[in-house]
Amino acid sequence: MATVMTFTTLQEDVRRYLERGETYASDPVVYEQIPRLINLAERRIARELKIQGFINVVTGTLVVGQSVYSKPDRWRDTVSINIGTGTNSNTRKPLFTRVYEYLLSYWPDRSQTDEPLFYADYDYSHWLIAPTPDAEYPFEILYYELPRLLDEDVQTNWLTEYAPQLLLYGTLLEATPFLKNDERINVWQSMYDRAAAMLNGEDLAKILDRAAVRKEA
Numbered sequence: 001m002a003t004v005m006t007f008t009t010l011q012e013d014v015r016r017y018l019e020r021g022e023t024y025a026s027d028p029v030v031y032e033q034i035p036r037l038i039n040l041a042e043r044r045i046a047r048e049l050k051i052q053g054f055i056n057v058v059t060g061t062l063v064v065g066q067s068v069y070s071k072p073d074r075w076r077d078t079v080s081i082n083i084g085t086g087t088n089s090n091t092r093k094p095l096f097t098r099v100y101e102y103l104l105s106y107w108p109d110r111s112q113t114d115e116p117l118f119y120a121d122y123d124y125s126h127w128l129i130a131p132t133p134d135a136e137y138p139f140e141i142l143y144y145e146l147p148r149l150l151d152e153d154v155q156t157n158w159l160t161e162y163a164p165q166l167l168l169y170g171t172l173l174e175a176t177p178f179l180k181n182d183e184r185i186n187v188w189q190s191m192y193d194r195a196a197a198m199l200n201g202e203d204l205a206k207i208l209d210r211a212a213v214r215k216e217a
Contacts, residue, residue: 005164007150014171026164039149041170046146053158055100056145062133069127079142081119092138095119105129
């Protein structure tokens with residue numbers, strides 16, 4: 001049975017690949033930098049890949065008269081927003097994404113209320129809903145998130161469990177310019193790209209499988 005990568009074992013692997021910073025005494029600069037390089041790699045992967053593993057769901061209830069809502073911590077991008085309407089709020093209705101300027105023109109007076117139709121990014125940390133809700137609609141939001149960043153207290157996350165190679169090569173890729181070892185960039189980039197392509201391919205296969213099941217049903 002394969003051993004799951006952890007923050008600690010990943011640091012050890014990176015030191016071995018780099019042949020630097022095996023102990024604090026041997027190379028304190030590299031030893032101290034590796035955790036930061038890991039976090040940079042995590043952020044890079046979350047920014048470049050949009051896959052199922054990074055999707056999270058948040059639910060709640062819209063507030064009457066409130067048009068601006070906070071995004072979850074570690075939000076990266078919105079997949080969809082739907083609200084419950086009809087009898088007992090059992091009918092799911094998707095809200096359509098629009099740019100902020102469209103909502104400003106469509107619903108300029110936010111004190112007026114009606115059933116919501118649209119949402120927009122108000123800023124990086126908030127959504128704007130229009131029309132302003134006229135009732136307490138239950139909502140469900142799917143979004144891409146940045147996984148919890150690894151540290152001594154957070155030893156594992158989705159990447160260590162399902163994409164350890166990608167995380168390793170991403171960390172080595174981040175380390176290369178820091179070490180001014182430019183000749184290794186193409187090597188780590190190639191291995192990173194291959195691991196990313198495999199992950200994207202697995203995600204696409206799952207989507208196609210789901211589509212086939214729906215079609216046959």
